[in-house]
Amino acid sequence: MSNATHEAAAAALANSPTHHALPSYLQADNLGPWGIYLQQVDRVIPYLGHLARWAETLKRPKRALVVDVPIQLDNGTVAHFEGYRVQHNTSRGPGKGGVRFHQDVTLSEVMALSAWMSIKNAAVNVPYGGAKGGIRVDPKTLSMGELERMTRRYTSEIGIIIGPTKDIPAPDVNTNEQIMAWMMDTYSMNEGATATGVVTGKPVDLGGSLGRREATGRGVFTVGAEAANHIGLDISKARVAVQGFGNVGGIAGKLFAEAGARIVAVQDHGGTIYREAGIDVPALMTYVSRNGSVKGFVGAEVVSDDSFWDVECDILIPAALEGQITAANAGRIKARMVIEGANGPTTPAADDILHDRNILVLPDVIANAGGVTVSYFEWVQDFSSFFWSEDEINARLVRIMKEAFAGVWQISQDYKVSLRTATFIIACKRILHARELRGLYP
Ligand code: GLU
DSSP: OOHHHHHHHHHHHHHSTTOOSOOGGGTOSOOHHHHHHHHHHHHHGGGSGGGGGGGGGGGSOSEEEEEEEEEEOTTSOEEEEEEEEEEEEOTTSSEEOOEEEETTOOHHHHHHHHHHHHHHHHHTTOSOOEEEEEEEOOGGGSOHHHHHHHHHHHHHHHTTTOBTTTEEOOBOTTOOHHHHHHHHHHHHHHHTSOOGGGOSSOOGGGTOOTTHHHHHHHHHHHHHHHHHHHTTOOGGGOEEEEEOOSTTHHHHHHHHHHTTOEEEEEEETTEEEEOTTOOOHHHHHHHHHHHSSSTTOTTSEEEOSGGGGGOOOSEEEEOSOSSOBOTTTTTTOOOSEEEOOSSSOBOHHHHHHHHHTTOEEEOHHHHTTHHHHHHHHHHHHHHHTOOOOHHHHHHHHHHHHHHHHHHHHHHHHHHTOOHHHHHHHHHHHHHHHHHHHHOOOO
8 A cells, every 4th residue: 555545545534524633543653453453444445435434333343342250260269350342343244253362452452353353254255243352361370170260251241242143252362162162151051052153163063163273274375375376476485484373373384384385484472493494384283282382392493583574485474463563573574475364463554664565465354364264154054053074164265265365356456555455445345335235223
């Protein structure tokens, strides 16, 4: 996105009836996740035509719930945690999005993550709005029993706004199939009937879907391979650097390695490792699943965390947390392509630097949409109580991801905008068109 268009977006905003001064978040790099999201929306307003009339809808979450989550700890004392569930938009269907457990979770972050879910779900055209939840907690400090009690109490507290046709949680950072099983059970107990469709990302034996665990990483790989074709990058010769080696980065790394790429660097909360000849990905996956991080893995050299941004590579996959690629390190990145496995890893200022340096950014709202796409398949399977084969699921996932990517690529060419702005244009138009058709109540 050029600065000129950015300025046009800012001017359009400044002239809109509800904004009289240029908001400060349009200048700073330190915006916070919600500020970043608002800036991303502002950038697409000039492309929305008559639907721009409804754009303010996108700047306000429909509903935000903050809950107290008290639990008894194993030592007999009581601890209180703060939990959130935000439904950003439900114009296109029920709220949908994950729940994260992390010590840095804030309401502003959950608001942004819920909004990115609205955009993502519209971008791949699954019939959902956007929602997200979280608890501010470091789950590593809890025993299994404490984790279960916290998950159940949180589910009960947000039970008034979730449900299979209202808002459907799923896994996100530090949450998994077991936590979804507890959420499903708690909601079902309160309802008096088993409601498998209240969450996705459940264990397969409880109405979960085959292929869901790998879906986000598979989607990252699928759109990465499509984009590589467009820019003439041969994946079988590509060098890949991955930040975050969990469900997303690990699976994406594995699929790239299977396609012949070399995974030269991996960074996670335990440190950064490098091997020019390529890291043995299956060995690293086994190691990380046993030890919790890459720390201590002997099959690669340990390097400083900061040097990760200088690694000679063709593809960089940030697959950890928000705000990782900033104006401070975007100028150092050597990759030709960044695939955002994480939500919100690149600040708008960094986005502009990468764009000016001709580094293609595949934005989160399309690149990591594979997870929620298979969540949608899981929800459909739960409703019909008829389950599909893994091959069927993967084939449908790849088809949806390729179609969505092709549409985004086309818009980016037509309007000469970044893939992020192109994705936002498609998604915001879908959301606001639905909003317009439904009309205002009353
Ligand atoms: N937490 C994932 C995401 O950010 C998946 C959400 C879902 O499946 O509902 O896309």
